[in-house]
Amino acid sequence: MNGLDIGWWGVPIAIIGGAIRVSTPFIFVSLGECLTERSGRINLGLEGTLVFGAMAGYAVAFHTGSPWAGVAAAALAGMLFGLLHGWLCSLPKVNDIAVGIALMLFGTGIAFFFGKPYIQPVAPDLPAIPLGWWTDIPQLEAALRVNVLFVIGAILAFAMAWMFKATRVGLIVRVVGDSTDAARAMGLDPNWVRLWSTAAGGALAGIGGAYLSLYYPGSWNEGISSGQGLMAVALVIFARWNPINCLWAALLFGGAGALGPALQSVGVSEGYYLFFAAPYVLTLGLLVATSSPTQAISGAPGELSITK
Amino acid sequence: MRRSEAVALPLLALLAGLAAFGVFLLLLGKSPIEFYGYVYQAGFGSAFSWENTLSRAAPLLLAALCVAIPARLGLVVIGGEGAIVLGGVAAGVTGASFPGLGIGGIALMAVAGALTGALWIGAVGWMRVRRGVNETISSLLMAYIAIALMNHFVESVFRDPASLNKPSTAPLEEAYRLADMPGMAVHWGLGIGLVACIVSYIVMERTTWGFAARIVGGNVRAAQIQGLPTGRLVLGFTALAGGFAGLAGMVEVSAVHGSANGSLAAGYGYTGILIAFLARHNALAIIPVAVLLAGFEASSGLVQRRLDLPDATMLVLQGLVFVAILVSETLVGRFRLFKPETWVRA
Numbered sequence: 001m002n003g004l005d006i007g008w009w010g011v012p013i014a015i016i017g018g019a020i021r022v023s024t025p026f027i028f029v030s031l032g033e034c035l036t037e038r039s040g041r042i043n044l045g046l047e048g049t050l051v052f053g054a055m056a057g058y059a060v061a062f063h064t065g066s067p068w069a070g071v072a073a074a075a076l077a078g079m080l081f082g083l084l085h086g087w088l089c090s091l092p093k094v095n096d097i098a099v100g101i102a103l104m105l106f107g108t109g110i111a112f113f114f115g116k117p118y119i120q121p122v123a124p125d126l127p128a129i130p131l132g133w134w135t136d137i138p139q140l141e142a143a144l145r146v147n148v149l150f151v152i153g154a155i156l157a158f159a160m161a162w163m164f165k166a167t168r169v170g171l172i173v174r175v176v177g178d179s180t181d182a183a184r185a186m187g188l189d190p191n192w193v194r195l196w197s198t199a200a201g202g203a204l205a206g207i208g209g210a211y212l213s214l215y216y217p218g219s220w221n222e223g224i225s226s227g228q229g230l231m232a233v234a235l236v237i238f239a240r241w242n243p244i245n246c247l248w249a250a251l252l253f254g255g256a257g258a259l260g261p262a263l264q265s266v267g268v269s270e271g272y273y274l275f276f277a278a279p280y281v282l283t284l285g286l287l288v289a290t291s292s293p294t295q296a297i298s299g300a301p302g303e304l305s306i307t308k
Numbered sequence: 309m310r311r312s313e314a315v316a317l318p319l320l321a322l323l324a325g326l327a328a329f330g331v332f333l334l335l336l337g338k339s340p341i342e343f344y345g346y347v348y349q350a351g352f353g354s355a356f357s358w359e360n361t362l363s364r365a366a367p368l369l370l371a372a373l374c375v376a377i378p379a380r381l382g383l384v385v386i387g388g389e390g391a392i393v394l395g396g397v398a399a400g401v402t403g404a405s406f407p408g409l410g411i412g413g414i415a416l417m418a419v420a421g422a423l424t425g426a427l428w429i430g431a432v433g434w435m436r437v438r439r440g441v442n443e444t445i446s447s448l449l450m451a452y453i454a455i456a457l458m459n460h461f462v463e464s465v466f467r468d469p470a471s472l473n474k475p476s477t478a479p480l481e482e483a484y485r486l487a488d489m490p491g492m493a494v495h496w497g498l499g500i501g502l503v504a505c506i507v508s509y510i511v512m513e514r515t516t517w518g519f520a521a522r523i524v525g526g527n528v529r530a531a532q533i534q535g536l537p538t539g540r541l542v543l544g545f546t547a548l549a550g551g552f553a554g555l556a557g558m559v560e561v562s563a564v565h566g567s568a569n570g571s572l573a574a575g576y577g578y579t580g581i582l583i584a585f586l587a588r589h590n591a592l593a594i595i596p597v598a599v600l601l602a603g604f605e606a607s608s609g610l611v612q613r614r615l616d617l618p619d620a621t622m623l624v625l626q627g628l629v630f631v632a633i634l635v636s637e638t639l640v641g642r643f644r645l646f647k648p649e650t651w652v653r654a
Contacts, residue, residue, distance in 0.1 A: 044444065088631065091635065091637075093640060094635065094638050097384055098585065101384070101386055101581060102631050105623065105627045106623075106627025106630065108623065109623025109626065110620075112619075113618050113624050227448070230445065230448055234449065271464070272460075273463065274457075276456050277452070280450075280452045280456070281453060284446060287435075287441045287446060287449075288435055288441055291439045291440045291441045291442075292439070293437065293438055293440040
């Protein structure tokens with residue numbers, strides 16, 4: 001079979017491959033946000049965490065020569081951002097949505113500030129698993145080169161769902177998220193639980209950022225994230241705070257994000273910028289379709305400020 | 309909250325943020341004194357720098373209103389950037405399509421820009437009222453969509469074939485460029501911004517509409533029980549807010565760029581968020597805060613060159629000030645200084 005001549009079949013194949021590639025940061029950020037929101041707090045600042053994680057991961061990978069050290073550094077940096085967010089929100093009268101906006105701007109700014117020297121140098125990439133070894137079609141084979149982080153993210157989604165359902169930690173997070181008063185009555189410290197849920201969520205968002213700079217697109221620049229962190233927040237609402245749904249939603253969003261490049265690869269360049277807007281339009285459309293003006297969204301944690 | 313506290317706390321927060329940024333500079337081995345010296349010199353040190361600062365303040369005033377007005381209804385709208393870029397495109401295309409109308413052409417451009425912005429942010433309000441969609445998320449998503457639309461319009465639909473290096477809409481004729489205000493080299497955008505702030509203040513604080521809006525912001529349920537048309541108030545005031553942001557785009561196109569192009573996405577919408585929060589969403593307080601932040605922006609070029617700092621320096625500064633102003637919320641009502649009646653008791 002002639003690999004160069006698959007014509008329009010290239011589009012769905014490119015979308016599948018693109019969905020897997022593009023979805024990975026969505027998976028990590030949305031799982032992080034899912035954990036944070038289940039504890040009753042929203043972190044709108046994950047966009048800033050994502051960008052800072054991308055920069056920190058790239059810089060550390062460049063200096064150490066190890067992409068995994070970069071991922072670890074991005075997770076650590078993300079955790080610090082999460083701790084900062086969690087601590088600020090634990091102060092009385094401080095609004096978590098506003099703190100998220102502030103940290104979104106701060107995280108992006110500080111990432112650009114320190115990231116300037118790393119725009120030129122080349123850091124080592126994360127490894128990929130060639131799951132497409134069985135096929136002769138090079139496009140399909142390329143589409144099925146799956147990054148290790150995607151696999152980890154997919155496993156993590158199921159692990160987190162299990163954690164919420166069957167473990168003590170999961171139960172504690174859920175109780176705190178559903179009722180601060182009930183949690184206090186049980187002798188839990190809601191602020192402490194939310195602090196560490198936000199920190200863990202930030203760490204996951206940082207890993208999502210490292211994926212951006214270390215695998216796809218695979219370099220650090222100031223335009224590396226264009227709202228993925230924010231879309232992930234919307235995606236969690238669409239996924240009804242269920243980690244496994246987050247995985248499917250992330251794949252859907254990844255597919256939408258891959259639409260533009262896929263069409264471009266077969267020579268459709270008209271309206272390129274409009275296809276670029278597809279993921280945002282999809283996010284907005286899903287929010288409009290699944291929200292309700294009169295009742296709280298089913299499955300929403302009771303203490304969450306955006307659904308109250 | 310007392311008036312003295314309402315002024316003193318944000319000021320303290322601003323100083324704390326600036327001090328935190330000073331520590332940040334010290335950690336990097338740079339001198340904060342030099343930094344703020346250059347900011348003063350390039351932002352406020354001479355008549356020329358004041359003119360530069362005030363010209364930059366014009367779009368910031370309007371962008372901040374786009375955050376402050378919905379905030380009085382309890383809505384956190386942060387996507388003003390979208391209304392700015394689309395308002396700019398609408399104004400640029402309108403101006404290029406209807407030549408030779410003199411001052412009427414400028415008015416037409418202003419209406420086109422404001423109307424586009426009003427529809428854009430009004431749509432955010434509509435999604436909130438009719439579908440219960442969180443306005444913070446939807447407005448920022450709309451900003452990304454707006455920037456993609458702007459790129460599409462500027463690079464294909466309305467592209468001037470003569471604009472090679474920087475895709476733009478057709479250039480405006482000279483009569484459609486906003487002139488300078490009398491006695492200074494500052495374009496009329498500043499006047500528009502000042503009038504918008506004063507009108508907004510009067511509407512929000514001195515009319516029944518503004519009063520109703522503030523009740524909605526205080527307690528939606530109480531407003532509904534009072535029989536206030538909460539939905540229509542949200543729609544009206546988000547549209548008004550978006551109209552101001554769209555006007556900011558028109559001002560940029562008419563006074564600065566001369567055509568609509570990618571330079572419209574300059575981040576004014578995001579600086580406007582910080583200004584509105586620092587001004588505690590008070591339309592009059594926006595004026596001094598916007599001028600101050602415009603001064604910082606005006607000085608950024610000089611500061612970066614002299615101190616060898618990257619261009620994201622001002623973003624870091626703004627982020628630190630933003631965090632400081634939010635932390636200051638927790639101190640509201642904690643200081644006896646602001647409660648004279650407690651001074652007597654030991």
